Amino acid sequence: MRFSANLGFLWTDLSLPDAIRAAKAAGFAAVECHWPYDTPAAEVRAALEETGLPMLGLNTSRGNPGENGLSALPGRGAKARAAVDQALDYAAATDTGAVHVMAGFAQGPEAHAAFVETLTYATARAAEAGRTILIEPLNRYDAPGYFLTTTDQATSIIAEIGAPNLKLMFDCYHVQLMEGDLSHRLEALQPQVGHIQFAGVPARGRPDVGEVNYAHVFAHIRDLGYTMPLGAEYKPGGPTEDTLGWLAPYLR
Template identity: 40%
Template sequence: MPRFAANLTFLFTEVPFLDRFERAARAGFTAVEFLFPYAWPAAEIKARLDACGLQLVLHNLPAGDWDAGDRGLACHPGRHEAFRASVATGICYAQVLGVSQLNCLAGKAPAGVNEALVHQTLVENLRYCAGEFKAAGLKMLLEPINHFDMPGFVVNHTAQAVAILDELGADNAFVQYDIYHAQRMEGELAATLQRHLARIGHMQLADNPGRHEPGTGEINFAYLFKHLDHIGYSGWIGCEYHPLAQTEAGLGWLQNPR
């Protein structure tokens, strides 16, 4: 059966971030993920993980100035130094927190920049990131994100992400497959998962429409979970959804995921 991790950026949001670890453990989760840890000292987050007996399975590299519209730096010509600094920061946090993989957000295409240059910059930065991660014993993930929720994001489809990874040729680089984003962009979830299983390092879920918990929308999660068992997916699935109500009230699906 798939293993599920609570995404603390999305779940238990009625309490401060550092209090969400205990809530996740009390709800029955044994692992967590989140977008960005950088507003808190790594040692403080590690203490919360250890006190609650939780494993951290994922966080993102710094994505630039989120409030100003940045959604990752990897595709931005002229921001190589900022990107490399973000890689160093991400590695430092990963080594304290004990996580084995980080998501490198590709970013939104900067206005007025040639598409070929954006792609070249993305590949060069991802190659650098994968090399630094390999030296640190980490996996690098690349996530396609739907262009309805995040207009301008440069990686939108699974096949596109796989092609970029093929161009890199790095054996520690994988796709982060988010079921919600994939459903919005391409559908064909079961067939795509089977076709690209060897390239997928991590998964996330939310139902569609609404990006709420499984069972609230059109996706047949019971079928997908059985399918993942059948094709042999052994990684974690991050629960990256907006609960319709309090998080615990919507966890019935987790008690009987199939």
């Protein structure tokens, strides 16, 4: 198994370029991030080239304070498209493979229509550069009121849009809290999955603590033939290096 360090949570005490270097030193095979826009893309690209690590993905802007994405917000289409453009431009400058388009806090048919419209725009723009657009269901405890909450809802939207570069971000942490049955869901949804993330459940800490047996889940993912690095998106609750015991067996 290979793993990607999500630098939105890991090594947040370091600058983004230094966090990339720390991930390389720790044995990660890739990195990903949340909102890198305060760091010049040239500095990120230099660190990626120095370490040889690919950047797998980044998020569209959350929007205004208290928001969690713009793409499903009725009446915010222009801002949502601008956020997509910003993310894809940064992805191009850093050779990042995927952009997670964040839906935001919204409900109802108008929100669905807004999300589909933004995703249609995003997939068309991303296809020009061979990039993937990801959508991710978030759980109701951490993100109450978020538009996208289940894998069924996400895969229905993926089918509705029909773009080959629109994929599901399967975060084991969120899926376990909302739906459970990780092994069967991973197997059934594998054709729609563009990236897999994980964290301990229910505290979103290191993956070797909590109710999910990730040794089993990782082995199952391997047996399904999934070969991309899995995203470690957990809150370390202290120095990141002190939480990496789970990674050591996979580096031997």
